Amino acid sequence: MSEERSGAEILVEGLVKQGVEFVFGYPGGAVLPIYDSLFGDERIRHILVRHEAGAAHAAEGYARSTGKPGVVLVTSGPGATNAMTGVADAFLDSIPLVVITGQVATNLIGSDAFQEADTVGISRHCTKHNYLVKDPAELAATIDEAFQIATTGRPGPVLIDIPKDVQVASATLHDGAPQRRNRYTPRTEGSADEIAQAIELIANAKAPVFYTGGGVVNSGPRATELLRELQAKTGAPLTTTLMGLGSFPADHPDWLGMLGMHGTYEANLAMNQADLIVCIGARFDDRVTGRLDAFAPNSTKIHIDIDRSSINKVVPVDLPIVGDCATVLAQLLEAWGKRKPADLSAWKARIDEWRTRDSLAFPKSDIEIMPQLAVQRLYELTKDRNPIISTEVGQHQMWAAQHYQFFEPNRWLTSGGLGTMGYGMPAAIGAQLGNPDDLVIDIAGDASIQMNIQEMGTATQYRLPIKVFILNNRWMGMVRQWQELTYESRYSQSYSDSLPDFVKLAEAYGWKGLRLENVSQLDDGIRAMIDHPGPVIVDCCVSDEANCFPMIPSGASHVEMILYGDTVAGTMDDEAKALV
Template identity: 80%
Template sequence: MSDERSGANILVESLVRQGVEFVFGYPGGAVLPIYDALFGDERLRHILVRHEAGAAHAAEGYARSTGKPGVVLVTSGPGATNAITGIADAYMDSIPLVVISGQVATNLIGSDGFQEADTVGISRHCTKHNYLVKDPADLAAVIDEAFQIATTGRPGPVLIDIPKNVQVATATWSDAPIQRRDRYVPRLRADTNEIAEAIEMIASARAPVLYTGGGVINSGPHATALLRELQAKTGAPVTSTLMGLGAFPADHADWLGMLGMHGTYEANLAMNQADLIVCVGARFDDRVTGRLDAFAPNSKKIHIDIDRASINKIVPVDLPLVGDCGEILSQLLEAWGTRAPQDLSGWKTRIDTWRERNSLAYPGNTAAIMPQHAVERLFELTKAKDPIIATEVGQHQMWAAQYFHFFGPNKWLTSGGLGTMGYGLPAAIGAQLGNPDSLVIDIAGDASIQMNIQEMGTASQYRLPVKVFILNNEWMGMVRQWQELTYESRYSNSYSSSLPDFVTLAEAYGWKGIRIENEGQLDAGIEEMMAYQGPVIVDCRVAKESNCFPMIPSGAAHTEMILYGDAVAGTLDDAAKALV
């Protein structure tokens, strides 16, 4: 069947054809024809956010927690520029998004028209690909390719800019499947001889480490299962980046915890002393490697990544395996066959001595709740519900990564690469929509939560029972910590002055507000939060000047970690300061 339809209508039909459930958006002049086409259409659910950055982060949270692409709809000019932070965030963390932006009519492009911005130009370097569609006849094919590009290979955001007259003009719509151009064909599997070489390296390693990242999560739940299988076959201990948490169960005897700047002592020492590092879907980020010339100095390195540009970008590797994590893990398992694992008992004994440092230990406090303890209690009291955890960015994010524990993929939503404060609340909203029966908690800080706090209205409108657990220390805690450790405690503009009363703010939005001020109220407050059917803010007052340890200072090696109780100089040389 084929008939003549408007560009706006073709867009809506194409989204339905892609199986889109939710569109996160905000209307405006340049997308009015699309909003009119959405009016009364029951097949798509439009989620009205309060700010376009919220739309992009909500779509990220939906995508990260469901494995499906998130869809964003914004108007031209400020609508698009507001969404850019979320798009850039999705680009850094490889989250599949399809962003539709309105644009002024084609004859006005370049004339500085009302709400005109060069959206394609602005988004060029923070999207995997982008389009300006000038003819409604191109729309169906462009949308089809956009979903393909966003979701295959290394996932990422794709933007489609649609001028208003292209939304109104008509073209032929056909139900027949789109003929793809097939110009985007990512490599999925490694060569057999490369796999054989990898098996040889893994089988002969005496001190191997599996260093896993967000790529395992992106590859899908089967990749997580295969990772666990490969670990069981080889016996290698596992560490993960921030983005990869959940791929390997945190209660496993061979789990080392997160690595990097705020990683565990055993994870970082194991990386430093390993003779083989198998990087699975991670990218040797500077927060992971610390000082490069001291990074894993005696190890051979295998790097599994679907993005060839990630190979040798930061750390030269001995064997690159370009392809999908899941595919390559299954190739490795097949090639491993029935080999017996190496005897790694000597290596594991060494690791146990590092574990004994108990690097996540923190001092007790009778006067105030330690933030680490608050996260530990939150974990203990909610773990039976297998919650989805979102975070903002800062100390609370690192404490959540350290003291909350994950057992499966798609349960951990955090802004890793871009480090975007304000990510967590909208991400939690997106995750709650995609997982209506799950307990979704945004672990937040008092400063970060204010960056997209307007999205409380979105949760109210759609009756989403998200929980926001604020570790309120009245500081931009991570900034304050860096200023303490490297700028001799000159706390320049890092105090959270004029904080709102979060409990009355919650009530103003129709949420429940709970304040926890001392240890005695902690468990009861968390229980009360869980028992409430609707959205809740918990304002958990914590010790104000706690630091996040362990920490590898900027420009230092994995062996130079600071743990609680270590003396800290409070200064840093210029070279280290520049690395911040």
Template identity: 55%
Template structure:
């Protein structure tokens, strides 16, 4: 063979380089020693040493989401691999492209219950888009390139490559990415143009249309968001975004109705309920968006653009499905809109907007502020105001603070909003912000969190300090598992079962113990100053805001309710809410 042979470790590094990877998040271990020895002797791949494998996963997710690239993780066998499970499923649910390299015990020991052995490919099969166990060094280069192809194309997702220790040491040939063609995997990216023309006809004929767009637009790349914005402006139709889609259409645009779903705005949800045409681009009719299915948008026709055929007719039946990449389809939709000389029904659209503006006047995100206690909504509005124009990246954890962040932080561009949508992983926020900061060294990277979530991955503060990653953490402190508490107050007779966090560290001292700055705001008048200080300090900062402990997220569509049964605030709660427990379980 004319090809120069390399050892397995060198093959992996060469493949990473050829795939354009310059950063990986990882944590070594026994079976990875040969690989880490090779990493030590080179300068092309920057390795970020995390403090827990789950941290590596979410960091890679944040990196991928903020950078429109594939995130790379390197972890050892056994516990190293099992610690990645939550991150893998998280990336699977939110369609985040990752390649996770796991070490495995030597080939000869597989199946013998060796030290730190786990059936990694077996365990991760349903948690990944695809996975590989490399049994022959001759397959290694091909598998590495295939992994990247599968991770980033089609509906993106996590791919795991399990490499036994002896394969890292064995010598084999290297082949470049251009020589690798997948035997079976051919995702469809171009939409059927006849269907696209049909869609445009339906759009022009609609009297009460709405664009409902999601993470698929973000995953298609920044250009898809530009095309979406262009199409929406051409039509003059309203647009709502899912949690994963925030930033796909600028929040400052008049045609934007805000996020929809369980904690979406009044106007977005009522428009979805009342519309006669849903134009779904890259969203998947998730149960947190649709509410009760038999009460969902009862009088609408639906167009569904999705890259994944299994998303079609999964939850909600649609009238026209177009399979393909959002960017390509949006481009063709714009073409078709022009070539078909589509003209919206001006009169009907005017009436539709009148109705929507009426709902918008309800101002469903208004809240009461006092001078005594910091309202979380107020705090986030101030964060938004003081970071305006800084092109910041925001990550969140999961729970009340996540919903407030989604409601009160406006996003003008894609790839700025990093959150765990599908899986709802507490502990996602800090490592995700860290990953974004690795991708954008000089950008402002903010993590909005609360102590319940934050405590799940706070070890990564050490990583932030070690690599001088100036992540700004805003921790909304309420000494509760706030979202659980909110449901217990509203639907479980105020029985706060296991939702009160009785003991907690002094977070300011905790930050200092990690070698970074800790700040604390206890009253509303301190808020602006503390936020400004946080932004001005050169380095990572953990800033705690003691918020109104019993603040709740509104509006809210309770589980098992329809969009038009939206609850706007405390006074709006139905009398029997507390008794209606079967529809109100946290499902």
């Protein structure tokens, strides 16, 4: 059966067909027809954010924690430009989003009309694909293709810009699947030859390391299971990137911890000394590699990635395998068969020696709360709830990555690639909606949290019991740390002056507010936070000059890590300064 429907109705039907539960959005002039179609429709729940950036990050948090695509709906002009940071964030972290933006009517496009922006132009290089739909008859197929592109291959944000007259005009809506062009068919399998070569390399390595990333999480829970299975069969030690945390259990004897700029000593030394690096769903980001000409100098490198353009982009590899992590891992496991793991005892003995450096150690204090301790206690007191942790960006993010322990994928939401301050609270909102029974905690910093603080209202409105745990050191801590280490402590504009009273702020929004000022209050405070049935802000006042170590300074190699207690010159040459 076919019937005439408006573009707005076709859009809503299309979203329902895709199984969309939530739309994160904010109304405005150029999307009024769509909002009218959503009115009273109980099949889709609209979550009204307070700023469009919040909508995009909330959709990211929902997507990352559920594995389903997040959907954003915003108006033209400022609606679209406000959402763009979240779109760029999703692009760099490969998060599947479908972003619907309103546009001025087709006859007004290009006339500098009210709330007009060239959304397709602006989003061109921070979306996986984008569309301007000029005919409602194309909408059904466009939506269908957008979801396919967003969720398959390397996931990412897809934007659909819909002029207002296209929302109002009608077209025939056909039953059944829309006629899509099926032009997007990413390669998912490695060739038999590549798999055989990889198995030979792994079987003969004396000092192998698995270096895995967000691609394993994006590939779905099966990839995590297969990764653990392959690690068990080969015995190789394993490190993950920031985005890969949770794909390997943090208490496993072969777990090296996170690698990179703030990774552990053992992870970075193992990368430097390895004879074989198996990179699975990671992309040799500059935060991971450090100085490129000194990165893993004596290793053969295998790179498994669904995106061909990630291979040889930064680091040349010996054996590229273009494919989906889960599929390629399954192929590797099958090819490995009943082989026994090689004897890696000499390699593991070296790693154990590096572990004794205890690189995550930090100075203790009886009174002042050390931020690292706060995260450790937060972990100990919440681990039985298996919470979802989101973060903002900065020191607190790295401390969370280092000191919170992850065991499962999709429980760790952080802005890795773009490094977007203000990501954490909206992401927690999205995650809480997708996982209503789970404990969701945003580990935040005092500066970052203010970047999307308005989303407190969203949590209040939808009764979302998220917890915001602020490591408040009254600084933009990471900026301050870099200024201390490379600009001789000239703290240019990094002090968080005029901070709000976070407890009063919490109360103003109908949240519970708690302030923790010394170590003796820490455990009780965390318990009080968990026990409160609604949203809570914890203003955890921590040591204001704690630095995040270990650290590979900009322009240094994996073997030149700074640990707590090392003397640091406080200066850096221009080449290193320029790298940041």
